[in-house]
Amino acid sequence: MMTRQRIPLRVELPLLIWLVLVWGALWQDFSLGNLVFGAIIAFTVANLLYLPPVELSGRFNVFYAVGFAGRFLYQLVLASAQVFWLALTRGPKLENAVVGVRLRSPSDLLVTATGHILSLIPGSLVVEVDRSTSTLYLHCLNVSTSDDAEKVRQNALRTEEWLIRVMGNREDLARLHPDAPHHSDGRKHP
Amino acid sequence: MMDAALDVLTMVLLLGGALMSLAAAVGLLRFPDLLSRMHAATKPQVLGLLLFLMAIAVEQRSWAIVPVLIICWIFQLLTAPVSAHMVGRAGYRTKHLRKDLLSMDDLDDVVQHAATRRREAGDRASSD
Amino acid sequence: MTVVLGIIAVILGISALCAVYRVARGPSILDRVLAVDVLLAIVGGALAADMVFNGHTNNLVILVATSIVGFIASVTVARFVTEKK
Structure with missing residues (x-):
């Protein structure tokens, strides 16, 4: 078992939103049910298949x-x-x-x-x-x-x-x- | 009227995409060494795929398909430079580059420096 | 419409021939892998043109999939060449 740091949700959030958007786009279906299902999958994938988080600066213009x-x-x-x-x-x-x-x-x-x-x-x-x-x-x-x-x-x-x-x-x-x-x-x- | 204009736009976009493929192929054929061929091969494709995808969007006349087309292009944007960089790096390191075609080479000094340092380290290791 | 289809077919055909010539000619394996990449892009273009002319979106999945995983082949070969010495 790998030792891993817990990533705070705030750092993970941009990744999760991106994954949900990809999910919706691939199905060509942005209805609420599909997005919620996508969010569950995104959360599972992000936590099971661990990668070091990308450090964003927190600024975006x-x-x-x-x-x-x-x-x-x-x-x-x-x-x-x-x-x-x-x-x-x-x-x-x-x-x-x-x-x-x-x-x-x-x-x-x-x-x-x-x-x-x-x-x-x-x-x-x-x-x-x-x-x-x-x-x-x-x-x-x-x-x-x-x-x-x-x-x-x-x-x-x-x-x-x-x-x-x-x-x-x-x-x-x-x-x-x-x-x-x-x-x-x-x-x-x- | 509107329909005809959109049809013309679709055709123009398709022709543009096809011309970008031709650009890649002609570059592949005519450029003298691996790294310059790489410029021709990987880059016009980025614009070419964009034009093809826009043609599809215009022809379908629907907004529902636009997100998946955007995703497709973004993935292309994310992955194309990765392969270009890896192949370019391999080409530079395995001396597939024709140095006589270079007017200047900033990396050469660095590489030479690193090579001598490695050789010295190797000498020291073998004499121990 | 048909004329444009013909022009596009000819352009893509010429491009594919150039790419195949580079695959056959080489000189190095990196040139070949590069040319195969271009060939893949040309096939992608042909699939897109097919979708436009026949008014369907069945091939879209292939375009998305190749734009995600298409780079892996050249990265693999590049790594192989670098590691081998």
């Missing part, structure tokens, strides 16, 4: 979330078209780069989310992550000069900034100020 979704869709369409164009015109003559980006937040959730979003947008792909310094190594299509690489870095940092504004905690928000100190010193920016 809906306005920034909508803005972020819009920005994400815009970038998705633009970059998909770009990759198509590159495949047709450049093809084999392509110059890529692996660019290291040092993110501001030490939080696992934010680093994962940023890497995930950057991976979803065509043109950049996370090859390796250094958790101790929250550095993402991105493989980028069609980057040949250091100016292009700097653009990739700026874009990654802006993505992180949006995510922090959507769901970062107060320390992360404080880090967005330009004169705020970095979370761990002594290592140079890659």
Whole structure:
């Protein structure tokens, strides 16, 4: 038998709500009876098949979330078209780069989310992550000069900034100020 | 009138989705190394699936089906980068990357550094 | 309607051929697994087009299921390649 910590219901609640919504959507039936049954199953599954809880910050800004979704869709369409164009015109003559980006937040959730979003947008792909310094190594299509690489870095940092504004905690928000100190010193920016 | 407009919209969405599949396939065919092929292969699919799902929603003309389509796309969003990252990492580590195509490589220094450190640790272990 | 169906069929067919060529050609197992993933997405697209043209939602379950578990194959192969040395 595994020893496990009791997770307070408040921490578990977002997961349970998400599971109930998935249940309702899969059955295409949002009637009360079905949702209650889904809630029972969600509770059982969450307690029987134990996973370490994801630590959310407790903050969620809906306005920034909508803005972020819009920005994400815009970038998705633009970059998909770009990759198509590159495949047709450049093809084999392509110059890529692996660019290291040092993110501001030490939080696992934010680093994962940023890497995930950057991976979803065509043109950049996370090859390796250094958790101790929250550095993402991105493989980028069609980057040949250091100016292009700097653009990739700026874009990654802006993505992180949006995510922090959507769901970062107060320390992360404080880090967005330009004169705020970095979370761990002594290592140079890659 | 409304119906005809929605039908046209459905067709446009379907064509868009099919073009995204074509983008993935052409990229797969023409890009020179594994990691650049990966950009073409995994990413346009995210938009492609979205367009296909939107086409289904418009064609069905019902809101009841929208949640399951959204769930489908969200799962795609959650899982696609996982496989892309794992394959990319494996490709980088097993040297399927063509270094001559890279204009810069920030990770290389780190990897070299780690490799020398590991070698030193190995030497020490074998001399004991 | 029929014309669009034909165009979509041709586009998806060409894409599938490109993907199959990459599966046959390789050069590495990772390229192949990537191409198989693309092939799966193309089949998903064909299923979606079928649903639209015939006005049913029977294949939706397949789309949902593949979008949940479709990534496992490539992760497995990637892990296998990394561990093997």
